[in-house]
Amino acid sequence: MKIALLxxxxxxxxxxxxxxxPQTAPAAPAxxxxxxxGAPDAGTPSSAAPATLPQKVxxxxxxxxxxxxxxxxxxxxARRFYAYVEAMPQTDDNxxxxxxxxxxxxxxxxxxxxxxxxxxxxxxxxxxxLVVPRALDGLRELIDLPHDETMVDEQVFAALDLGSVEGETxxxxxxxxxxxxxxxxxxxxxxxxxxKIPKGTVxxxxxxxxxxxxxxxxxxxxxxxxxxxxxxxxxLGHDMKLSLETRNEALMAAARLRxxxxxxxxxxxxxxxxxxxxxxxxxxxxxxxxxxTRYNLGQIHASMGILNTLNAPSFRDEFLPDKYLLKxxxxxxxCHYLPAKRAAKELTRKFAESLETIxxxxxxTRDLRMVRAAAAIGSTRRAYRFYAALQLEGENxxxxxxxxxxxxxxxxxxxxxxxxxxxQRVYEARLKESVRQEADKLVRAAEQVRLMDxxxxxxxxxxxxxxxxxxxxxxxxxxDPKEVAFPFDGEYWNDELRAYRVSLKSRCIEGAQx
Amino acid sequence: xKEWIVSAALLxxxxxxxxxxxxxxxxxxxxxxxxxxxxxxxxxxGIGTLPLDAFYKGFGPQVTYTFHFSDTFAWQIGRGMYSYxxxxxxxxxxxxxxxxxxxxxxxxxWMAGSDLVWSxxxxxxxxxxxxxxxxxxxxSIGGTLIKTNSQFRPALDLGVGxxxxxxxxxxxxxxxxxxxxxxxxxPVVNVLNVPTIVLSVALNFGSPE
Numbered sequence: 001m002k003i004a005l006l007x008x009x010x011x012x013x014x015x016x017x018x019x020x021x022p023q024t025a026p027a028a029p030a031x032x033x034x035x036x037x038g039a040p041d042a043g044t045p046s047s048a049a050p051a052t053l054p055q056k057v058x059x060x061x062x063x064x065x066x067x068x069x070x071x072x073x074x075x076x077x078a079r080r081f082y083a084y085v086e087a088m089p090q091t092d093d094n095x096x097x098x099x100x101x102x103x104x105x106x107x108x109x110x111x112x113x114x115x116x117x118x119x120x121x122x123x124x125x126x127x128x129x130l131v132v133p134r135a136l137d138g139l140r141e142l143i144d145l146p147h148d149e150t151m152v153d154e155q156v157f158a159a160l161d162l163g164s165v166e167g168e169t170x171x172x173x174x175x176x177x178x179x180x181x182x183x184x185x186x187x188x189x190x191x192x193x194x195x196k197i198p199k200g201t202v203x204x205x206x207x208x209x210x211x212x213x214x215x216x217x218x219x220x221x222x223x224x225x226x227x228x229x230x231x232x233x234x235x236l237g238h239d240m241k242l243s244l245e246t247r248n249e250a251l252m253a254a255a256r257l258r259x260x261x262x263x264x265x266x267x268x269x270x271x272x273x274x275x276x277x278x279x280x281x282x283x284x285x286x287x288x289x290x291x292x293t294r295y296n297l298g299q300i301h302a303s304m305g306i307l308n309t310l311n312a313p314s315f316r317d318e319f320l321p322d323k324y325l326l327k328x329x330x331x332x333x334x335c336h337y338l339p340a341k342r343a344a345k346e347l348t349r350k351f352a353e354s355l356e357t358i359x360x361x362x363x364x365t366r367d368l369r370m371v372r373a374a375a376a377i378g379s380t381r382r383a384y385r386f387y388a389a390l391q392l393e394g395e396n397x398x399x400x401x402x403x404x405x406x407x408x409x410x411x412x413x414x415x416x417x418x419x420x421x422x423x424q425r426v427y428e429a430r431l432k433e434s435v436r437q438e439a440d441k442l443v444r445a446a447e448q449v450r451l452m453d454x455x456x457x458x459x460x461x462x463x464x465x466x467x468x469x470x471x472x473x474x475x476x477x478x479x480d481p482k483e484v485a486f487p488f489d490g491e492y493w494n495d496e497l498r499a500y501r502v503s504l505k506s507r508c509i510e511g512a513q514x
Numbered sequence: 515x516k517e518w519i520v521s522a523a524l525l526x527x528x529x530x531x532x533x534x535x536x537x538x539x540x541x542x543x544x545x546x547x548x549x550x551x552x553x554x555x556x557x558x559x560g561i562g563t564l565p566l567d568a569f570y571k572g573f574g575p576q577v578t579y580t581f582h583f584s585d586t587f588a589w590q591i592g593r594g595m596y597s598y599x600x601x602x603x604x605x606x607x608x609x610x611x612x613x614x615x616x617x618x619x620x621x622x623x624w625m626a627g628s629d630l631v632w633s634x635x636x637x638x639x640x641x642x643x644x645x646x647x648x649x650x651x652x653x654s655i656g657g658t659l660i661k662t663n664s665q666f667r668p669a670l671d672l673g674v675g676x677x678x679x680x681x682x683x684x685x686x687x688x689x690x691x692x693x694x695x696x697x698x699x700x701p702v703v704n705v706l707n708v709p710t711i712v713l714s715v716a717l718n719f720g721s722p723e
Contacts, residue, residue: 279646308543336540479546481585484636488543493638495646496545504541 057087062094069101075403078105082408096128100135106412107138109400111393113419114412116142120156129164136162136169143172144243146382146389148419154180171203178207182214190214205242209250212236216253222260230257237273248274252286259289264296279494281314287497288320300330301476305500312492319373319438321347321445328452335508337460344453351442358443364435365428370442374434375427383430387423394420464509476503549585549636551648551679553718556580556588558687560714564597566707569605569619572597576712580631588631590654595710596624621663622708625693627671629656648679658693660708667706669693677716685716 065080081102088095103118115138122135139152147153157176165173178193194207212232219225236242237251255270271290276282291306307327310320324347331340348355357367364370375384394416401409479485486493488500557579564572576595582588599621608614633652641647651674658669673691680686688711695706 279644304541305543331540339540480548482548482552483546484549486545486547486638488545493545493640493646495638496547499545499547500543501546502541502543 055083055087057083059088059092059094062098065098066101069105072108074105074108075400078102078109079403079405079408081105082411083405086407090125090127093128096122096125096131099125100131100138103135104138107142110396111400111412112142112145113148113390113393114397114415116147116152117415120151123156123160133165133169136165136173140169140172146386148386148423149382168201168203171197171201175203175207175210179210182210187211187214200241202241205236205239206246208232209236209242209246212250213253222257225257225261230254230261233257234270237270244275244277248286252289255289255293259293259296262296264293267293268297276498281312281494281497284310284315284318284320287315288322288326291326292322295326295330300333301502301504304330304502304504306498308488308500308502309492309497312497314492314494314497317369317372319369319376319442321351321442321449324350325445325448325452328449328456330504332452332456332459334504334506335459336504337456340456341453341460344449344456347449348446351446354439354442355446358439364439365431367435370435370438371431373438374431377434380427380430380434383423383427387420387427390416390420390423476501551682551685552585553580553582553588553685554720556582556716556718558714558716560687560689560712562595562689562710562712562714564622564708564710566709567621568602569608570599570601570621572599572622574598574624576710576714578714580716585636586633588633590629590631590656592626592628593656593658594624594626595712597622599623617664619663620706623661623663625658625660625669625708627656627658627669627693629654629671629673633677649676650679651676654689654691660693660695667695667698669695669706669708683718685718687714687716688712689714 061080062084065077065084068074068077068080081098084098085095085102088098099118099122103115103122105115106112106118107115119135119138119142122131123139126132136156139156143152153176157173158180160173162170162173174193174196178190181187181190181193190211194204194211197204197207212229215229216222216225231254233250233254237247237254239247239250242250251270251274255267255274258264258267258270268290271286271293274282274286287306287309291303291310294300294303294306303326307323307330309315310318310323324343328340328343331337331343351369354367354369357364357370374380394413397409397412397416404412486496558577560576560578562574562576574596576593578590578593580588580590605619609616631652631654633650635651636648637650638646638648654671654673654675656671658671660667660669671691671693673689675687675689675691677685677687691710691712693708693710695704695708697704
């Protein structure tokens with residue numbers, strides 16, 4: 001009877017108060033009555049092996065755990081909430097709350113996957129309509145971190161009917177459901193979900209971005225993409241509701257499309273709009289693409305400067321075979337044949353092991369350089385980040401072995417072992433495909449470099465004809481009064497990475513007469 | 515003749531080495547950036563000291579107004595400093611034990627002047643590998659009128675200073691200046707050096723464009 005009264009008061013309090021606190025919690029932790037003599041204390045760690053069956057618990061254990069949670073003692077709170085969840089039937093009024101607070105305690109202990117597991121359970125079971133929106137909010141806060149996409153995005157946000165959920169969580173749910181339809185190739189169904197998202201919200205902008213990316217796939221050749229689509233990407237790149245990362249992705253998409261359509265100046269404008277956080281080194285691909293664009297615009301000194309950027313320690317391990325090719329091309333254009341030859345050979349020298357792996361048809365996933373490159377892109381990157389995060393959390397779990405007690409620790413240990421195994425499987429499956437793409441890229445670059453090496457060899461031994469003279473140099477832009485030059489002495493500064501310029505004179509000879 | 519041959523023999527490998535280096539690694543690299551901080555009209559408020567005189571130390575506020583013609587050249591149109599004298603124990607001893615009159619000590623009360631400022635050094639430095647601080651260093655030359663407790667004295671001043679930029683509108687200056695008073699009663703040479711050290715906050719107004 002007391003329990004029923006407690007639960008009724010709890011529900012009333014929850015309905016009235018913004019905080020999800022079961023207000024019937026005891027006044028102070030000290031007042032929380034210990035388990036009656038003879039009754040087992042499920043929360044106390046036991047040195048004995050965990051019993052097969054969970055021990056019975058006093059319903060007051062929930063109040064005790066709740067008090068501990070409110071005093072930020074998440075370790076002890078998690079142990080008690082777990083004991084409660086394990087022992088009580090699912091029909092218990094506090095059962096979903098216990099799951100919810102167990103999830104939140106684990107999230108606060110940086111065991112986000114375990115936390116997400118319990119929050120997702122609350123949403124899937126839907127035992128208490130008051131807890132579900134809070135659990136969804138909790139899950140939404142985790143989506144920017146590496147997380148289990150299947151468990152959170154697909155099985156919760158995309159699969160469940162969450163029509164009653166409003167606000168940002170509801171918007172995100174509609175976005176995920178639309179995204180799932182887009183991936184399945186059904187844009188019409190996707191739009192039904194996207195249309196439910198209020199205009200001007202973050203989710204609406206993300207939905208627009210997802211739609212644009214999907215539409216891109218309709219074009220077999222990037223040169224066929226219409227201006228309207230490019231403009232849409234450009235507009236999204238300036239949509240401040242999107243995260244900086246997504247805005248940059250949109251701008252880079254616009255830049256790439258303009259580049260393919262040979263609108264190099266437009267592409268350069270888009271690359272220039274890509275904003276980096278202060279002192280952030282940025283992405284190697286951004287620099288390399290900008291270097292190619294500038295090369296095509298005839299700005300070879302600026303292009304060479306960007307290639308210098310790619311030698312910075314932040315990018316030394318990047319997989320950029322194109323870099324050597326572009327460097328060789330610039331040197332060749334300025335008739336610096338020896339450096340051109342050396343730049344061309346540098347590619348085959350640096351990637352000798354990877355090229356050998358490809359040639360001998362060995363397992364590409366054993367080549368560390370290519371694996372690192374493949375793990376840095378797209379869905380493989382996400383899978384790798386989640387796999388790495390799980391491993392780290394699994395290791396951190398050991399710190400709580402004592403305070404969690406055998407049962408919770410053993411349970412979480414099994415949870416993490418299974419999750420790590422699954423994350424590894426997903427990562428390896430994606431890696432296999434990504435590493436092939438990287439290998440293709442390397443082989444293409446190596447072929448072009450060999451051709452370049454041959455052409456440079458011919459030029460190197462070309463006979464200089466009588467009357468030849470040195471060609472006029474490509475003029476380097478003079479220093480603007482607003483500008484300041486810091487000569488490079490081998491020390492890379494992050495704030496200078498986009499500003500290097502190389503002064504290089506042409507050694508070409510023209511006007512030959514027989 | 516022999517010396518010429520020896521010199522040539524010693525120099526030629528160095529020249530050849532330089533050429534080989536140029537062939538191997540051609541080009542020079544520089545980071546060309548837009549100057550982040552540019553000054554236009556500057557009002558600075560500071561606090562300074564006159565630390566040199568053995569008989570008193572001066573402390574007081576300083577106000578300046580500067581117009582920057584370019585990033586390297588400026589005219590500090592007006593500079594005014596008030597000095598509150600704090601007598602030293604030496605002066606107190608002289609007055610107390612040896613009956614020296616207080617009027618015997620020449621004490622600076624205030625000074626005003628104008629200077630030309632040349633700032634050839636603009637740079638940046640890293641703070642704890644987390645933040646980039648921009649600074650400039652400059653030299654100044656100008657004239658000062660010094661009011662002492664007994665007379666007005668014209669002076670020529672030479673100074674150096676450093677400015678650390680905090681934002682486009684706020685910077686901090688440290689100025690070290692020596693005012694050399696020009697002797698007026700020839701042939702009596704009565705050179706008075708009045709060095710000042712001033713730490714100030716400078717507010718930048720207007721656009722340099």
